[in-house]
Amino acid sequence: MRRILVIGSPGAGKTTLARRIAERLSLPLVHLDREYWRAGWVKPADDEWEIQAAALAEKPSWVMDGEYLDLSGKLLARATTVIWLDLPNWLCLSRALKRLALHYRKERTDLAEGCPEYFNRDYVTFIKDIWTYPARIRPKMIELLRNLRPDQNCVILRSRREVEDFAARLPSTLQGAA
Structure with missing residues (x-):
């Protein structure tokens, strides 16, 4: 596990788990x-995000949390492990x-910076996005994960207990990390 991508719905706990993984490894x-x-x-322009995501993907090791997958798929392609909080x-x-x-x-x-938590019309859309995630995004995630290469690990965690058990089993350091 040298490049770990943690994905899932907003509110799934991606950031919390990613922090734990990064610290432990x-x-x-x-x-x-x-x-x-x-x-x-x-939002950045698509071409700007593509360049930025490609640069992030090329780093030798990382733990990333979020679902801002770039259009070219470089983040997902460079991940050695994908953890989906379903x-x-x-x-x-x-x-x-x-x-x-x-x-x-x-x-x-x-x-x-400059992005405080807020409640407005956009946040109402955000709430709807979370509620409809299983119908709108989940099928796309399943398809993405089915298409991972054989050398990529996939971990799907479906409950708080599974997330806790996974985090508790992490080694304390990554052997041979650069």
Whole structure:
């Protein structure tokens, strides 16, 4: 596990798990939310994100959390392990709302500067996205994971217990890490 991509619905716990993995394996941590967004929640141009994602993917080792997969698929292609947090939408939604309440109008370290937590019309869309994730995004994720190469590991975690058990089994260091 040298390049680990943690994916899943907003609120699934990607950032928390990625932090734990990076710490335990002594790997660099990359929050894709922080890399993707520009101040004021502005999306980058597709070509700009492609260049940035390609540069991130080329690093020799990393733990990344998020689902801002680049159009060319370089992030997924470079991952040696993909961990999909396939948790229930009700759990993801409750976590996202709790996070909003805890960090309202504050910037988090896993988000770009100038992107505080907020509640507005966009957040209502975000809530709908979480609720409809199983129907809209889950089938796409299943297809992406089916197409991983044989040399790529895939871990699917479907409950809080599975996530905790996985994290507890992580080695304390990555042997032979560069």
